[in-house]
Amino acid sequence: MLQSFTLPVAAITSKLGSPVSPKTVKSSTPGSNPSLARDIWAVWEKDFRSEWRSRAALNAVSLFSVAAPVALGFSLFKQKVGPEVLGGLLWTTLFFAALLGLPRAFVKEEETGTAALLRLHFSSDAVLWGKVLGQLALLAVTQLGAIPIFVLLLGTKVTSPLLLLLCVILGDVGLAVSSSVLGAMAAQARSKGALFSAMAAPLMLPLLVSLSFATGFAFGAKVDPWPGVQVVAAFDLVLLAAAWMTFDFVWS
Numbered sequence: 001m002l003q004s005f006t007l008p009v010a011a012i013t014s015k016l017g018s019p020v021s022p023k024t025v026k027s028s029t030p031g032s033n034p035s036l037a038r039d040i041w042a043v044w045e046k047d048f049r050s051e052w053r054s055r056a057a058l059n060a061v062s063l064f065s066v067a068a069p070v071a072l073g074f075s076l077f078k079q080k081v082g083p084e085v086l087g088g089l090l091w092t093t094l095f096f097a098a099l100l101g102l103p104r105a106f107v108k109e110e111e112t113g114t115a116a117l118l119r120l121h122f123s124s125d126a127v128l129w130g131k132v133l134g135q136l137a138l139l140a141v142t143q144l145g146a147i148p149i150f151v152l153l154l155g156t157k158v159t160s161p162l163l164l165l166l167c168v169i170l171g172d173v174g175l176a177v178s179s180s181v182l183g184a185m186a187a188q189a190r191s192k193g194a195l196f197s198a199m200a201a202p203l204m205l206p207l208l209v210s211l212s213f214a215t216g217f218a219f220g221a222k223v224d225p226w227p228g229v230q231v232v233a234a235f236d237l238v239l240l241a242a243a244w245m246t247f248d249f250v251w252s
Contacts, residue, residue, distance in 0.1 A: 036123070036125060036126055039122050039123065039126035039130070040125075040126050040129045040130045040133065041130070042122070042126075042130070043118070043122060043126055043127055043129075043130025043131065043134075044130045044133045044134050044137075046130075047105065047130065047131065047134040048134065048137070050108070051134075051138070056101075056104060056108075057100075057101035057102070057104040057105075057138060058101065058138060058141065058142070060100040060101045060104075061097045061098065061100055061101035061102075061138060061139075061142045062141075062142050062145070062146075064093075064096065064097040064100055065093065065094070065097040065142050065143070065145070065146030065149075066145065066146060066149055068093040068096070068097070069093060069146065069149045069150040069153050069154065070149070070153060072089060072093075072150075072153070072154060073153030073154055073155075076154060081154065081156075082216075082221070083156070083216045083217075083219035083220040083221040084212075084213075084216040084221045084223070085216075086154060086156050086215075086216065086219045087211070087212040087213065087214070087215035087216035087217075087218070087219055087221070088212040088216075089150075089154070090147070090150055090212075090215060091171065091208050091211045091212050091215065092208070092212075093146070093150065094139075094143065094146070094171070094175075095175070095204065095208055097142065097146070098139065098175050098179065099196070099197055099200065101138060101142075102135055102138070102139075102175065102176070102179035102180075102183065103179065103182075103183045103186060103187075103192065103193065103196045104183075105131045105134060105135060105179070105180065105183050106131070106180075106183040106184045106186075106187035107183065107186075107187050107192050109187065110187045110188055115187070119251070119252065124247050124248040124251045124252065125244070125247070125248075127247075127251060128180060128181075128243060128244070128247045128251070131180045131183075132176045132177055132180050132243075135175070135176035135179055135180060136172055136173070136176045139172045139175060139176060140172065143168060143172070147164075147168070156219050156220075157219070157220060158218060158219065159217075159218065159219065159220045160217060160218040160225075161218070163214070163215075163217060163218040163225060163229075164215060164218035164219075166229065167211055167214050167215045167218065167229070167232070170211070170229070170232045170233055170236055171207065171211045171232065173236045173239075173240075174204070174207045174232065174235060174236050174239055175204070175207075177236070177239045177240055177243050178200065178203055178204060178207075178239055178243075179196075179200065180243065180247075181242075181243050181246070181247055181250060182196055182199045182200055182203070183196060184247065184250050184251055185199070185250055186199065206231070206235060207232060207235050210228040210229075210231040210232045210235070211228070211232055213225070213227075213228035214226075214228030214229045214232065
């Protein structure tokens with residue numbers, strides 16, 4: 001088993017020469033000091049290399065992100081679907097795709113035993129923001145293919161590309177932050193996937209409803225999208241603040 005830790009340990013120890021107890025590292029915000037920024041980058045780089053080798057989360061999220069629009073496209077063939085419904089279908093697809101891959105960020109650390117190494121070498125803030133960046137990268141890569149396929153197969157028109165981009169960015173931030181905190185909570189449970197889904201669904205419901213409402217305008221709905229955008233932005237700020245204040249307790 002120790003051999004499986006070689007690469008994660010090398011990635012970590014190459015960034016920090018000597019172990020640092022997490023109790024001695026003061027919590028700080030991302031970018032407030034160069035050391036924290038380097039640690040965040042080290043955590044992200046370790047996750048990127050690990051995912052690049054296995055592609056477990058990427059394959060799971062990509063497969064569902066493509067399969068769901070294909071199934072919807074065939075089932076709704078030649079049927080007129082309102083833009084409000086299309087917004088809901090898009091975010092339902094992206095949400096359930098995210099449930100397949102995002103929890104892996106912390107589950108794999110517990111399965112391989114590298115969670116203890118992260119606690120030893122990095123502060124909780126570095127782990128949190130490094131994982132969030134990794135989640136954002138995973139979502140961005142899969143959505144670059146999933147959203148165009150959704151638009152193409154369902155025959156919809158994007159009347160406001162900038163609004164759609166804004167909704168995707170805000171939605172991804174909410175998904176990445178909430179999944180990071182919930183993933184850390186569920187990683188040590190016996191039924192990791194079930195617990196994560198049970199916690200994520202009610203927490204992310206306001207986010208998904210607001211995103212569906214705002215995205216409907218990007219597809220041509222005659223509604224004011226900005227109340228939905230404001231709700232999503234406020235929700236993201238609350239999630240960011242809550243994650244920053246509570247993750248140290250959750251992680252340790």
